[in-house]
Amino acid sequence: MDILLSSQAWLGAGLIFILRVMDMSLDTLRVLFVMRGRKGVAWALGFCQALIFVVAISSVLSNLDNPLNILGYAAGFATGNVIGMLIEERLAVGHIQVSIVSPRWGAAITEKMRSEGFAVTEIPARGKDGVVTLLSCSVLRRNVNKVHEIVNQIDPTAFITAEDVRPVRHGFWRA
């Protein structure tokens, strides 16, 4: 138990934690960028991550002889993963297709969205209780909250879902 009292041991474990957080954040970002087909960014992230791993982590890995270091390693790994996901959400790179189902206010939502500069496709459809409007709207990912806000102002009961999409060509993307 004397290991828990030595500041040296805590410092070592802390260092392992921090290195692993850095390396895993980059790794997570890389995986998420690969999913979106962003080759350039994925390359840069892969390069930095591998560099950190080879220089720092691998030398630390051979030195995992106490439980504190192991805990630091695992906690750093898990924390880095979540931080990577948070950064990726903040960056909000990519495109998203938002579908909005509104029973009564389809036209009003469309008009408001168009006046805000979003491209909307209206599709008449049927729900359980009669005619509804299905709005299909492809936007940059960082605009999703804005779309949500607009829809909410007009019809708080509208049903909104989002899917990742890759733009194939043309169309209209609000800058």
Add this chain to the structure above:
Amino acid sequence: MITFLLSALLIFVLRLTDISFYTLRLMMMIRHRKALAFVFAFFQASVYVISLRLVFSDLGNWGKILGYAAGFATGLVVGMSIENRLAVGYTHLRIISSQRGTELAGHLREGGYAVTEISAWGKDGAVTVLSCNVERRNAATIDRIVSSYDPAAFITSENMQPVQRGFWRA
């Protein structure tokens, strides 16, 4: 010989465990489930780093190497199967039926699912597109309902993030 087999088996089991967690973690990342990703990442790293000290640092014979590789591959498959069983998240099903769209929608609604019907055209005339957002673990039930009433229906599914409200069958 016994120790040879045992050490290979141990490596196989350890690698299988950590790669299963790895696979689960990746799947949770893709679905933006941070808490679950954190938990799986923690287990993955713990198992990995402990087994690294125990055995991975000495892959001195082909039995161990084989155990390592087989454990890695099996872990991927096991992780994917577990993830499918857990069925975390939501999915968007798109069902295209040439003749029985409205009837299908009726049956699905009877089953308690929310369906939006859209009229559309296919090669041989009018078809109905049914758009149905459900929890992933219900997707198989929907598939069964649709197949029993219209075996020719075309069904696709996509990962989806619910932004707001609507009707989710419990």
